[in-house]
Amino acid sequence: MGNDQISQLLKFILIILLVVLFVLLFFFIVLTIKKNNNQAPKKNNKDNEKSTKNQSLGYNKQSIFDFMEFDKIEDNMIIRKNGSKYIMAIECQGINYDLMSELEKNSVEQGFLQFLNTLRFPVQLYIQTRTINLDSSINAYKQRINEIRNDYMRKKMEYSSISNLGNQSQKAIDNAKFEMIKAQNLYEYGIDIIQNTEKMNFNKNILKKHYYVIISYMPEEISRTDYDSEEIKNMAFSELYTRAQAIVSSLFVCNIKGKVLNSKELVELMYIAYNRDEAEIYELEKILNTSFDEIYSIAPNVLEKRMKAIDNEIEKKAISKANESVRQAMYNIETERKLKEKEQKMDELIRIMAKSILQENEEMIGKETREEAEKIINN
Numbered sequence: 001m002g003n004d005q006i007s008q009l010l011k012f013i014l015i016i017l018l019v020v021l022f023v024l025l026f027f028f029i030v031l032t033i034k035k036n037n038n039q040a041p042k043k044n045n046k047d048n049e050k051s052t053k054n055q056s057l058g059y060n061k062q063s064i065f066d067f068m069e070f071d072k073i074e075d076n077m078i079i080r081k082n083g084s085k086y087i088m089a090i091e092c093q094g095i096n097y098d099l100m101s102e103l104e105k106n107s108v109e110q111g112f113l114q115f116l117n118t119l120r121f122p123v124q125l126y127i128q129t130r131t132i133n134l135d136s137s138i139n140a141y142k143q144r145i146n147e148i149r150n151d152y153m154r155k156k157m158e159y160s161s162i163s164n165l166g167n168q169s170q171k172a173i174d175n176a177k178f179e180m181i182k183a184q185n186l187y188e189y190g191i192d193i194i195q196n197t198e199k200m201n202f203n204k205n206i207l208k209k210h211y212y213v214i215i216s217y218m219p220e221e222i223s224r225t226d227y228d229s230e231e232i233k234n235m236a237f238s239e240l241y242t243r244a245q246a247i248v249s250s251l252f253v254c255n256i257k258g259k260v261l262n263s264k265e266l267v268e269l270m271y272i273a274y275n276r277d278e279a280e281i282y283e284l285e286k287i288l289n290t291s292f293d294e295i296y297s298i299a300p301n302v303l304e305k306r307m308k309a310i311d312n313e314i315e316k317k318a319i320s321k322a323n324e325s326v327r328q329a330m331y332n333i334e335t336e337r338k339l340k341e342k343e344q345k346m347d348e349l350i351r352i353m354a355k356s357i358l359q360e361n362e363e364m365i366g367k368e369t370r371e372e373a374e375k376i377i378n379n
Helices: 003-055 061-068 102-117 135-164 170-202 229-252 264-276 285-288 301-346 344-359 366-377
Strands: 070-074 076-078 086-092 124-130 207-215 258-260
Touching: 070 264, 076 229, 076 264, 086 229, 086 264, 086 285, 102 229, 124 264, 135 170, 207 229, 229 258, 344 366
Parallel strands: none
Antiparallel strands: 070 076, 076 086, 086 207, 086 258, 124 207
């Protein structure tokens, strides 16, 4: 085969490749146009849905439940989405291990080992830090102090009446006075307790840790599949309660007291978990007293919290920058004022310094010469 034939063959192959390339490019353009035409209505529908969502007053019930990942709290259990999981919580009272003797420490360790060895199901340990709220204690103190005050006023009146009567013995008067002073001291002591407790309540840095053991049960653990949802829930409650009592008994050997949380306590646990910052302001008892049917998360949006933090940081830095500029301006004004004063008093300062130089060199130039020189400087 000659060179001309090879060259013609290569040209023919190149032409075929170009034709194939143009055909593929044509099909690609056609498919792209069809795809864009099909996606245009969907995009419009999404825009309409988005605008409708923005016009709504808030999230619907389903979207909130999707976020919270549980359906409801019932029969001392947290029921996860569609009954996929049942959860029960045990609150444990902590012990001060460091203050125990060696014998007590060994007893606790042996009890904890026994607790671990008896576990036949998975558990989770959860620690929740809460701010101590003393409002209920303060209200109870105030109710009690009113009773003490009434008792004090009654004994004060008894002492006054006994003292005014002339037929009472000195012993009876002394006993009445002693009872009055005792009631007075108790009343004043109660007032001090209330005042100190109210001061402590203003301090939001007083924290308390709550310890929980979380146990769960899933319907997959049941061998049969012909049970309805109510039967599964009853079986889950029975199994979880049995496990919880076993854990409470095992922990009691370690001197740790535990109790199964009821539905209201579980609501409080979840409420504080989802509203950690706002739980100090919107307390659960106050919300329940308002007769709301449902309690959702009242915590602000993460982006809103971030924006608020940025605004606070901007305000803080702006105040700092303003204070720094004021200090710098005051320094500049004071320096400029001193400079002007020195410029205005330059001649006087020159005369004073010249006289000082003459006085320092009086021994060299003589007293008479110095005095004459000072007269010239003054003139």
